[in-house]
Amino acid sequence: MIYIAILGHGVVGSGVAELMRKNADPIARKAGIPVAVKHILDIRDFPSLPYSELFTKRFEDILEDGGVRIVVETIGGLNPAYDFVKRCLLADKSVVTSNKELVATHGDELLAIARERNLNFLFEASVGGGIPILRPLDQCLAANEVYEIAGILNGTTNFMLTKMIETGMSFDDALALAQQLGYAERDPSADVDGHDACRKICILASLAFGKHLYPNQVYTEGIRQLTPTDVKYASAIGRVIKLIGRACKREDGRLYAVVAPMLLPKDNLLAEVNDVFNGIMVRGDAIGDVVFYGRGAGKEPTASAVVADVIDEVKHLSARKYLFWEPGEEGYAIPHDDAESAMLVRVAAGDKQAVTAVFGQVAFIAGDRLPGDELAFVTPVLNEKELNGKLAALPVVSKWRLY
Amino acid sequence: MIYIAILGHGVVGSGVAELMRKNADPIARKAGIPVAVKHILDIRDFPSLPYSELFTKRFEDILEDGGVRIVVETIGGLNPAYDFVKRCLLADKSVVTSNKELVATHGDELLAIARERNLNFLFEASVGGGIPILRPLDQCLAANEVYEIAGILNGTTNFMLTKMIETGMSFDDALALAQQLGYAERDPSADVDGHDACRKICILASLAFGKHLYPNQVYTEGIRQLTPTDVKYASAIGRVIKLIGRACKREDGRLYAVVAPMLLPKDNLLAEVNDVFNGIMVRGDAIGDVVFYGRGAGKEPTASAVVADVIDEVKHLSARKYLFWEPGEEGYAIPHDDAESAMLVRVAAGDKQAVTAVFGQVAFIAGDRLPGDELAFVTPVLNEKELNGKLAALPVVSKWRLY
Numbered sequence: 001m002i003y004i005a006i007l008g009h010g011v012v013g014s015g016v017a018e019l020m021r022k023n024a025d026p027i028a029r030k031a032g033i034p035v036a037v038k039h040i041l042d043i044r045d046f047p048s049l050p051y052s053e054l055f056t057k058r059f060e061d062i063l064e065d066g067g068v069r070i071v072v073e074t075i076g077g078l079n080p081a082y083d084f085v086k087r088c089l090l091a092d093k094s095v096v097t098s099n100k101e102l103v104a105t106h107g108d109e110l111l112a113i114a115r116e117r118n119l120n121f122l123f124e125a126s127v128g129g130g131i132p133i134l135r136p137l138d139q140c141l142a143a144n145e146v147y148e149i150a151g152i153l154n155g156t157t158n159f160m161l162t163k164m165i166e167t168g169m170s171f172d173d174a175l176a177l178a179q180q181l182g183y184a185e186r187d188p189s190a191d192v193d194g195h196d197a198c199r200k201i202c203i204l205a206s207l208a209f210g211k212h213l214y215p216n217q218v219y220t221e222g223i224r225q226l227t228p229t230d231v232k233y234a235s236a237i238g239r240v241i242k243l244i245g246r247a248c249k250r251e252d253g254r255l256y257a258v259v260a261p262m263l264l265p266k267d268n269l270l271a272e273v274n275d276v277f278n279g280i281m282v283r284g285d286a287i288g289d290v291v292f293y294g295r296g297a298g299k300e301p302t303a304s305a306v307v308a309d310v311i312d313e314v315k316h317l318s319a320r321k322y323l324f325w326e327p328g329e330e331g332y333a334i335p336h337d338d339a340e341s342a343m344l345v346r347v348a349a350g351d352k353q354a355v356t357a358v359f360g361q362v363a364f365i366a367g368d369r370l371p372g373d374e375l376a377f378v379t380p381v382l383n384e385k386e387l388n389g390k391l392a393a394l395p396v397v398s399k400w401r402l403y
Numbered sequence: 404m405i406y407i408a409i410l411g412h413g414v415v416g417s418g419v420a421e422l423m424r425k426n427a428d429p430i431a432r433k434a435g436i437p438v439a440v441k442h443i444l445d446i447r448d449f450p451s452l453p454y455s456e457l458f459t460k461r462f463e464d465i466l467e468d469g470g471v472r473i474v475v476e477t478i479g480g481l482n483p484a485y486d487f488v489k490r491c492l493l494a495d496k497s498v499v500t501s502n503k504e505l506v507a508t509h510g511d512e513l514l515a516i517a518r519e520r521n522l523n524f525l526f527e528a529s530v531g532g533g534i535p536i537l538r539p540l541d542q543c544l545a546a547n548e549v550y551e552i553a554g555i556l557n558g559t560t561n562f563m564l565t566k567m568i569e570t571g572m573s574f575d576d577a578l579a580l581a582q583q584l585g586y587a588e589r590d591p592s593a594d595v596d597g598h599d600a601c602r603k604i605c606i607l608a609s610l611a612f613g614k615h616l617y618p619n620q621v622y623t624e625g626i627r628q629l630t631p632t633d634v635k636y637a638s639a640i641g642r643v644i645k646l647i648g649r650a651c652k653r654e655d656g657r658l659y660a661v662v663a664p665m666l667l668p669k670d671n672l673l674a675e676v677n678d679v680f681n682g683i684m685v686r687g688d689a690i691g692d693v694v695f696y697g698r699g700a701g702k703e704p705t706a707s708a709v710v711a712d713v714i715d716e717v718k719h720l721s722a723r724k725y726l727f728w729e730p731g732e733e734g735y736a737i738p739h740d741d742a743e744s745a746m747l748v749r750v751a752a753g754d755k756q757a758v759t760a761v762f763g764q765v766a767f768i769a770g771d772r773l774p775g776d777e778l779a780f781v782t783p784v785l786n787e788k789e790l791n792g793k794l795a796a797l798p799v800v801s802k803w804r805l806y
Binding site: 019023026027030130131132135136143144145269272284285286287288289290291292293294295298300301303304305307308311312 | 430690692711
C-alpha cells in the first residue's frame with residue numbers, strides 16, 4: 001500500500017479524493033500496488049463525508065508522517081502552496097500539483113530540488129485540465145526540435161469569445177453569462193486579463209524549450225477591450241478572434257512570448273476550438289503541427305489528470321523521471337517592442353489620407369454589417385515599436401494582432 | 404554508448420537513420436547517454452550513403468551481436484517482420500516498430516514475450532504517424548475509464564475525401580491525384596479498402612480496453628463506392644463523410660468495432676480534420692472528449708515517433724514500462740449484425756410508398772443540387788440485421804452510416 005496526502009479539499013482536491021476512492025481497483029492495477037489517501041489538509045471540517053476521519057488542519061501531520069510518500073497540492077495560489085510544496089520535497093516526498101501559478105513562478109526551483117533528491121514533481125493538470133499535453137510534449141517529441149507552441153489555454157475567455165462571435169453578445173453580457181454558468185469567478189480578472197493563459201504558456205514554453213520563462217517576461221493583454229464590432233471586422237477578413245498564448249523560439253535562442261487576442265485564419269485548427277474547450281498546437285521540425293484538444297478545466301478532467309500523475313509517481317518512487325528545465329534569465333524573452341506584428345486597425349472615418357500618409361497604400365476593409373463612421377485596414381508586418389509609433393499619429397479606435 | 408540496429412532501410416527506416424545522425428546531440432541529452440546505429444539490415448546496397456558501412460544483408464549479424472540492445476523494425480508487413488521481431492525479443496533485445504500490421508495481428512504475443520523477459524516493445528509510430536497517442540492513452544488516461552475511441556486514421560483516404568467534398572471530384576480522379584502526389588501507392592487497396600484504418604483501430608482499442616482486438620473482428624468497409632452525389636446528400640443534412648475507425652466498449656464488456664465511411668455532424672471536431680491529417684478522439688468518464696490531431700504519416704513525423712520510442716527504451720533498459728494488453732478471444736467483438744445504426748439511404752425515385760411501407764413516415768431529403776431521379780432519407784436507429792432486412796425490399800442506390 002502506498003499512502004498519499006492531499007493539500008486542500010476544494011474543487012480539484014475533492015475530485016481527487018473521490019476519484020481515488022471510486023477507481024481504487026483500476027488505480028491499483030495501473031500502479032501495480034494499492035494507493036490510498038491518508039490525510040487531507042483543509043481549514044474546514046467535512047463531518048458528513050465518508051472519509052471525514054482523514055482531515056487535518058495541521059500541515060505538519062502530513063509533513064512529519066514518513067508513511068506518506070506522495071503529496072498532492074490543490075490549494076492554488078502561491079501562499080502557502082509554495083512553502084508547503086517545497087517543504088514536502090525537502091522531506092523526501094514526491095509532489096503532484098494542479099497549481100499553474102506555482103509552477104509558472106517557481107517550477108525551476110522545485111524541479112531542481114526534486115532532481116537533487118531523486119523525487120518526482122509532476123503537474124500535468126496545471127495546463128489544459130484533462131488534456132494530456134506535458135508528458136507527450138516531454139517524451140514523444142523527444143526527437144524533435146520544437147519551434148513554437150500556441151494555444152487557446154483559457155476555457156472561460158474562450159466560452160465568452162464564442163458567445164461574442166456566434167451571437168454578437170457584448171463582453172459584459174458574455175461575462176455575466178459565464179459567471180451564471182459557473183465558468184467565471186466573481187473576480188474574473190485572472191481569466192479575462194490573460195494571467196491564467198500567461199501562466200500556462202510559461203509552463204509549456206519552459207518545458208518545450210528547456211529554460212524557465214517567467215510570467216513577467218510575457219507581454220499579456222486580456223479581452224476586456226474587445227467589442228462585437230471587432231469580431232465583425234475579423235470575420236470580414238476571414239478571421240476569428242481568439243485569446244492566444246504563444247511562444248516561439250528565435251534563431252538567436254531567445255523567445256518571443258505573448259498572450260493577447262489574435263485574429264486567426266478561419267482554417268487554422270485553433271479557430272475551430274470553441275466554448276470552454278482548449279486547444280494546444282505544437283510545431284516541431286520533424287513532426288510538423290500537432291494539436292491537442294479537449295475540455296481544459298472542470299473538476300473531473302483536472303482530478304483525472306492529477307490521479308494519472310499520482311499513478312506515475314507510484315510507479316517511479318525514488319526513480320526520477322520526466323520533466324525538467326533550467327532556471328531562466330533576464331533577457332531570455334525579447335522585449336515586446338521588438339516583436340514583429342501585423343495588426344487590424346480601426347480609425348475614425350475621414351482619415352483615409354492620414355492612414356495612407358503613414359502606411360502608404362493599404363486595402364480598406366468593406367462589408368455590409370460594418371459601421372459606416374470608421375475605417376479599418378491591416379497594417380504591414382512591422383516591429384511593434386515602429387508600428388505603435390506610426391499608429392500614434394492616427395485616431396485609433398482599436399487594434400488587434402494577426403496570428 | 405548504446406547501440407541499436409535498424410531492420411529495413413525504406414522510407415521510415417532511412418528517416419530513423421538520418422534523424423539519429425542529425426539529432427545525435429539532443430538525443431544523447433534526452434536519453435542520458437549517446438545512442439548510435441550499429442547495423443542496418445537491407446537486401447539492397449547503399450554505397451553512396453555516409454553510413455554505408457553499417458549495412459548488412461544477414462539478420463543474424465544483428466541477432467547475434469550482444470552489443471545491440473535495441474532493434475528498430477521498419478520493414479512492414481508480417482513476413483519476415485514477425486519472425487525477426489520475435490527472435491530479437493527472445494534474444495533479449497528491446498524492439499521499436501512502426502509496423503501496424505504486425506502489432507494489430509501479433510501485438511499480444513510480442514508484448515507477452517517482452518514482459519516475460521523484462522524488455523520493452525514500443526510502437527508509437529504505428530498509429531497516427533507522428534501524433535503522440537499511444538503513450539498519452541496509456542499513461543495520462545490511467546485514471547479514466549475509456550468508453551470509445553474514434554478517429555480518422557488514414558491520411559490517404561482523408562485526402563481523397565477532402566477533394567471529393569471540396570471540389571466534387573470522383574473517387575477515381577481523387578485516387579489518381581493522391582497517387583500523383585505520392586500519398587497513395589500503386590496498389591491502393593490497404594488504404595481505400597479500409598485495412599490500414601482497421602489495423603490502427605485494433606491497436607488503439609487493444610491498448611485502451613486492455614484486450615487484443617484482431618483485424619478479423621472488425622467489420623471493415625472502404626470508400627470505393629462513394630460518389631460525389633453521396634457527398635452532396637451528406638451536406639444536405641449538415642454532415643460530412645469521413646472514413647472512421649471506431650471502437651466502443653459496451654456495458655457487457657464486449658466491443659463494437661467498425662471501420663466504414665460515416666456521416667459526421669459538421670460541428671464534430673473530426674469533421675474539421677482535412678487533407679492528409681489524422682484526428683483521434685478518446686472519450687473517457689472523467690476526462691470527457693480529448694482529440695489528438697496532426698500529420699498522420701510521412702517520413703519525418705513517423706521517424707521522429709520511432710526515435711522518441713528508442714530514447715524511451717534507452718531510458719528504461721531492463722525495466723519494462725508501459726503498454727500491455729491481454730490476448731483477445733472469439734466473441735470479444737459483437738457480430739456486426741447486432742450493431743445499432745442509422746443510415747442515409749438513396750433509392751430510385753417513385754418508391755416513396757415502398758419506403759413508407761417499410762419504415763413508416765420518414766423525412767425525405769430535398770436540396771437544390773441533388774439528383775431529381777431518386778429519393779433519399781435517414782432511417783431510424785435499428786440493429787444492422789433488421790435494417791438490412793428492411794432495405795432488401797427497396798431499390799437501394801447507396802447507404803451510409805451516421806456517426
